[in-house]
Structures are given as structure tokens and as C-alpha cells.
Amino acid sequence: METVTETKSTSVPTFVFPCSTSSRSLISGRKVYDYASGGASGLNFCNLTAAITHNNAGDYVYVHVWLPLEGWNGRFLATGGGGLVAGSDTNLPVPVSQGYAAGATDAGLTLNHTIDPTSGLWTLNSDNSPNWELVENFAKRSIHDLTVLGKEAVKAYYKKKPHHSYYSGCSTGGRQGYAAAQYYPNDFDGIMAAAPAYFSPRLTPGLFWPSVVLGNIIAPPQCVFEAYEADINAFCDPLDGAVDQLVGDPDHCNYDPRKLIGTTINCDQTGGEISINDEHAQVVERILEGARGINGDFLWYGLAPGAGFNGMANTRTTENGTVAVPFDAAEIWIRFLVLQDPDYNTAAMTFADFERIHHRSVELLSPRIGTDDADLSAFQRVGGKLITWHGYSDQLISHESSIRMREVLEKNMGKRNVEKFQRLFLAPGAAHCRGGLGPVPADPLTSVVAWVERGDAPRTLFASTTAGPGGVNITRNLCPWPQILTYKGGDVNSAESFKCK
Numbered sequence: 001m002e003t004v005t006e007t008k009s010t011s012v013p014t015f016v017f018p019c020s021t022s023s024r025s026l027i028s029g030r031k032v033y034d035y036a037s038g039g040a041s042g043l044n045f046c047n048l049t050a051a052i053t054h055n056n057a058g059d060y061v062y063v064h065v066w067l068p069l070e071g072w073n074g075r076f077l078a079t080g081g082g083g084l085v086a087g088s089d090t091n092l093p094v095p096v097s098q099g100y101a102a103g104a105t106d107a108g109l110t111l112n113h114t115i116d117p118t119s120g121l122w123t124l125n126s127d128n129s130p131n132w133e134l135v136e137n138f139a140k141r142s143i144h145d146l147t148v149l150g151k152e153a154v155k156a157y158y159k160k161k162p163h164h165s166y167y168s169g170c171s172t173g174g175r176q177g178y179a180a181a182q183y184y185p186n187d188f189d190g191i192m193a194a195a196p197a198y199f200s201p202r203l204t205p206g207l208f209w210p211s212v213v214l215g216n217i218i219a220p221p222q223c224v225f226e227a228y229e230a231d232i233n234a235f236c237d238p239l240d241g242a243v244d245q246l247v248g249d250p251d252h253c254n255y256d257p258r259k260l261i262g263t264t265i266n267c268d269q270t271g272g273e274i275s276i277n278d279e280h281a282q283v284v285e286r287i288l289e290g291a292r293g294i295n296g297d298f299l300w301y302g303l304a305p306g307a308g309f310n311g312m313a314n315t316r317t318t319e320n321g322t323v324a325v326p327f328d329a330a331e332i333w334i335r336f337l338v339l340q341d342p343d344y345n346t347a348a349m350t351f352a353d354f355e356r357i358h359h360r361s362v363e364l365l366s367p368r369i370g371t372d373d374a375d376l377s378a379f380q381r382v383g384g385k386l387i388t389w390h391g392y393s394d395q396l397i398s399h400e401s402s403i404r405m406r407e408v409l410e411k412n413m414g415k416r417n418v419e420k421f422q423r424l425f426l427a428p429g430a431a432h433c434r435g436g437l438g439p440v441p442a443d444p445l446t447s448v449v450a451w452v453e454r455g456d457a458p459r460t461l462f463a464s465t466t467a468g469p470g471g472v473n474i475t476r477n478l479c480p481w482p483q484i485l486t487y488k489g490g491d492v493n494s495a496e497s498f499k500c501k
Contacts, residue, residue, distance in 0.1 A: 077166045081173050166190045166445065207330035221274070257282075376409060
């Protein structure tokens with residue numbers, strides 16, 4: 001059952017709950033809510049939906065707070081989004097099943113439930129000027145609003161405040177977590193921010209770089225990239241001392257794409273054989289290298305050795321040939337936010353065009369959604385804790401982005417201060433937010449809670465996955481950066497066979 005109310009800015013409305021904490025039921029005696037999704041089923045909770053707006057913004061923001069009817073653990077958890085989405089109540093079943101009162105917001109990006117926010121249509125007004133109010137919501141404001149409302153909803157429903165409040169998100173959600181720590185340091189006691197998309201004005205055009213490479217050199221069918229991915233994995237795998245099908249030290253893997261020139265492969269996409277040529281090698285080299293200006297200036301990081309090409313360098317092959325399939329959020333960012341021209345033909349973009357667009361993105365959007373010079377001193381002073389994990393085989397956001405953020409924090413705050421509140425864990429073989437060949441952190445939020453509430457700073461982060469036709473269980477105890485996992489002998493699938501070095 002939901003209650004809809006409207007308010008201005010972050011002033012808190014008076015909540016009227018149709019679900020009673022004493023009877024645990026509606027007046028009719030039925031269960032308030034029963035939900036089965038996302039690995040959680042049979043959930044009973046009170047669903048508060050609030051609609052809010054901001055003065056003169058013309059927005060209509062939906063906030064969802066789910067309040068467990070039984071077994072509330074005393075905590076509030078805010079959740080984030082992904083891509084061009086600020087959040088969704090589909091993220092709430094699992095934390096509610098764990099006892100959290102949990103919240104999510106659409107940040108107004110659905111335009112009052114009239115569009116899918118992944119379309120990016122929310123970024124522009126009717127005259128194609130940027131909708132800066134919704135950009136502000138997306139950047140940082142709406143997670144704060146959600147948290148203010150969520151905490152008040154908890155207090156009104158349970159008659160007491162949450163004893164601790166947390167945030168969890170990945171990708172865009174990870175960026176939102178860091179933004180909350182910087183701009184609203186008192187909102188959360190602890191934050192889990194995985195594979196965060198910070199440095200967005202640099203990162204997002206960088207996600208389009210492979211499409212520019214494919215459009216200006218050659219667009220190979222995916223079988224070529226699959227052959228390269230297999231060869232890169234075989235070449236880089238042993239660098240951590242273990243041949244375990246996982247690239248555990250991509251930063252020291254100096255792979256030369258020219259080594260496959262002349263190799264003939266079977267290609268499902270073309271229904272025949274293909275011989276890898278110099279142009280194919282050039283494409284792979286430039287994608288691994290990352291975005292560069294026409295004079296070779298660094299613009300953004302490339303694909304890490306071991307990561308899949310089909311995230312940023314996807315292609316489609318038909319009887320008419322092979323073309324690039326751009327990462328849609330990056331293409332929308334360029335056309336809508338940077339150029340404010342929905343009809344711009346990204347397929348015709350030259351390397352010089354890309355450099356110009358990249359610089360414009362940084363100049364225009366860094367003041368609104370940038371984190372080039374992050375300083376989380378206020379969050380650290382109030383005792384906040386923050387854990388980030390990032391897959392070495394992330395096919396969208398390079399783990400080097402998270403290393404860069406850590407280095408920025410150390411530069412601005414000092415290494416000792418950063419160690420007091422932030423940890424970065426890199427996961428061999430793990431892809432973007434989930435999946436991949438390697439183990440993924442099993443429950444990083446619990447590690448944040450232990451650090452906040454018991455002072456147990458994580459020395460490692462447990463990760464696991466089940467892989468292969470036989471269902472082999474692979475585990476690792478991920479190391480805090482700058483340490484890396486190295487093999488010390490034994491079963492390569494066992495965490496006990498590796499140490500941090």
C-alpha cells in the first residue's frame with residue numbers, strides 16, 4: 001500500500017501510514033505487501049511512496065521506502081541506480097529480506113512515469129536545452145532527498161530513528177555513493193560503492209571511444225574480439241603466479257595485439273574463416289590503450305586486459321557487413337548532454353571530433369557532475385566508512401578509474417586519513433558489478449556494517465563464484481589496494497592458496 005504526498009525541496013511531510021505496526025495488516029486484515037523477485041520472496045512490508053518536487057524545478061520525483069513488518073534490523077539503507085537511471089524499487093527486495101528499511105528514487109527521470117529513463121530523454125527540455133534541474137537530481141540531490149524522507153519515514157513508522165544508515169550502489173550507483181559522502185557527509189554512516197562511475201565527464205565519452213575506433217579503422221565481427229580475449233587471458237593469466245583462467249595483475253600485462261596477425265579463426269558471425277590482419281590488431285591496440293587525442297594526449301583509460309570487448313566494442317554483423325554498436329548511455333550523453341543535438345550522427349565522428357567532444361564534456365559537465373578533485377574529509381571526520389570493490393575484468397569502467405579516485409583522495413587528504421575510512425578491493429576476473437569468470441564479493445555491505453558498528457576494518461573482502469559445467473566453486477580473499485593476490489601454492493580455486501602482496 002502506498003501513500004503519496006507532495007513537498008517542496010527537502011522539507012519533510014507528515015506521513016499517514018495505511019499499514020499498522022501493531023496489527024501488521026490492513027484494516028481488512030490482508031497482508032500489506034507480498035513480493036517475490038530478485039532472490040527474495042514472501043516479503044511483507046509497508047510501501048511508502050512519496051512524490052516530491054523542488055522549488056521552480058518543474059520536476060516530479062518519486063521516492064519509495066519499504067518498511068519490513070517483521071524483523072526490522074534497526075537500519076535504513078538507500079540504494080542507487082545504473083547507467084542513466086538514478087534508482088528503482090527493483091533494488092529493494094533483497095535488503096528488505098535482510099531486515100533493512102530500504103529506499104530508492106527515480107530522481108524525477110521518468111518524467112512522472114511517462115518515459116523510460118534509459119532513453120536519456122529526461123536530459124533535455126523541449127527546446128533541446130539541458131534540463132539542469134534533473135541533471136542536479138541525477139548527480140547528487142535525489143539520493144539526499146531519499147535519505148531525508150527515508151529516515152523520517154522510519155521514525156514515523158517504528159517510532160524511533162534508525163540506529164545507523166547506509167548506502168549501497170554500483171556503477172552510477174557507486175558514483176552516487178561518493179557524491180553523497182562529499183556533498184552530504186552526515187547522511188550515511190557507511191557506504192558501499194562498487195565500480196563507481198565517477199569522473200563521469202571523462203569516463204562517459206571514454207565509453208564511446210571504441211565505437212570511434214571501429215568507425216575510423218575497421219569494425220571486426222565479434223569472433224575477432226573473442227579470439228583476442230582468449231589470447232590475452234592466456235598471456236596475462238600466469239602473471240600472479242597461478243594459471244587459474246583469471247587475470248590477477250592486468251596492470252603489468254604488456255600484451256602485443258600484433259602477435260595474432262595472420263592467425264585464421266572460424267567465425268560464427270560470418271559463417272566462415274577470417275584471417276586476423278593489421279587493421280584488426282590496430283583496433284584492439286587502440287581499445288586497450290584507451291581514448292587519446294590526435295596528438296596522443298591521454299583522455300581516458302582503455303579496456304583492461306582480460307575484460308570482454310562486447311561491452312564497449314560491440315559489433316553487429318549482417319549480410320551487408322559489420323558495424324559498431326555503441327554503448328547506448330555514452331552515445332546519449334554525447335548527443336543530448338554534450339552537444340544538445342539529438343540528431344547528431346555519432347557514426348560519422350572522427351578522431352578530431354571525439355577529442356573536441358571529450359574536452360567539451362569535461363568543461364561543461366564537470367561543475368555539475370564531476371569529481372576530479374574529490375575531498376571526503378568531512379565524511380571521514382564524522383566517522384563515515386566507505387568500501388569500494390571493482391572487477392579487474394570490468395568491461396565498461398576500468399578499475400584504473402577507482403585507483404585514480406583513491407590517489408586523488410590521498411593527495412587531498414593524506415594516506416593515513418584515507419586509510420581510516422576507505423578501502424578499495426580489486427577482484428580478478430570479475431566483470432561490471434557482477435558476473436565474469438572470477439569471484440565477486442559475496443556480501444560487501446555486511447563488511448561496511450562491521451566496520452561502522454564494531455570497528456572491524458576489513459583486511460580482506462571475501463569473494464566467490466560458481467563456474468564451469470561442473471559447478472566449480474572459486475573463492476578469493478580480495479586484497480586492499482595497493483596489494484594484489486599472489487599464488488602461494490595449492491588448489492587454484494581456493495582462497496587459501498593466495499596471499500596479499
